Amino acid sequence: MTGHDPQHIDQTGRCDCGAITLNAQGRVVSMFLCACENCQRSTGTGHSSVVVVHTEAIRTVGATKAFSRPAASGAVFTRQFCPECGTTVFGQSSRAPALRILPIGIFVNHNDWFAPNQLIFARSHQAWDLIEDHLPQHMAYREDGTP
Numbered sequence: 084m085t086g087h088d089p090q091h092i093d094q095t096g097r098c099d100c101g102a103i104t105l106n107a108q109g110r111v112v113s114m115f116l117c118a119c120e121n122c123q124r125s126t127g128t129g130h131s132s133v134v135v136v137h138t139e140a141i142r143t144v145g146a147t148k149a150f151s152r153p154a155a156s157g158a159v160f161t162r163q164f165c166p167e168c169g170t171t172v173f174g175q176s177s178r179a180p181a182l183r184i185l186p187i188g189i190f191v192n193h194n195d196w197f198a199p200n201q202l203i204f205a206r207s208h209q210a211w212d213l214i215e216d217h218l219p220q221h222m223a224y225r226e227d228g229t230p
């Protein structure tokens with residue numbers, strides 16, 4: 084992150100083993116938490132914490148493997164992950180091909196600027212997974228349809 088502008092990202096992250104690095108440079112479109120069943124399984128935790136940027140804002144080094152599944156919206160959601168260590172490096176939805184969804188954890192130690200503004204898929208969120216009370220919650224996708 085350069086300076087204190089939360090709307091801009093300039094950050095390099097990597098998967099757990101280091102085979103894949105990802106650089107993100109550009110405008111932050113959105114930051115949110117997702118407690119859908121797929122995120123719970125794939126992260127092993129109660130929700131995923133993600134930052135959304137434009138597709139052209141990211142550059143990856145190293146070959147990722149893709150896993151695609153139908154999303155609740157009817158779109159196809161694809162996770163790109165490291166074939167060595169399994170870390171998800173980014174995700175994308177066929178409904179929003181111009182956007183990439185980055186798990187904030189790949190920027191470990193450089194992600195204190197993360198400020199999620201909503202929880203989506205609250206319908207499968209569990210009370211033991213503590214989140215801040217003030218955060219707006221949506222039962223599934225948020226109403227404006229952005230990922």
Ligand SMILES: [Zn+2]
Pocket residue numbers: 098099100101102103165166167168169170
């Ligand atoms: Zn890896």
Ligand SMILES: [Zn+2]
Pocket residue numbers: 117118119120121122123131204
């Ligand atoms: Zn999810």
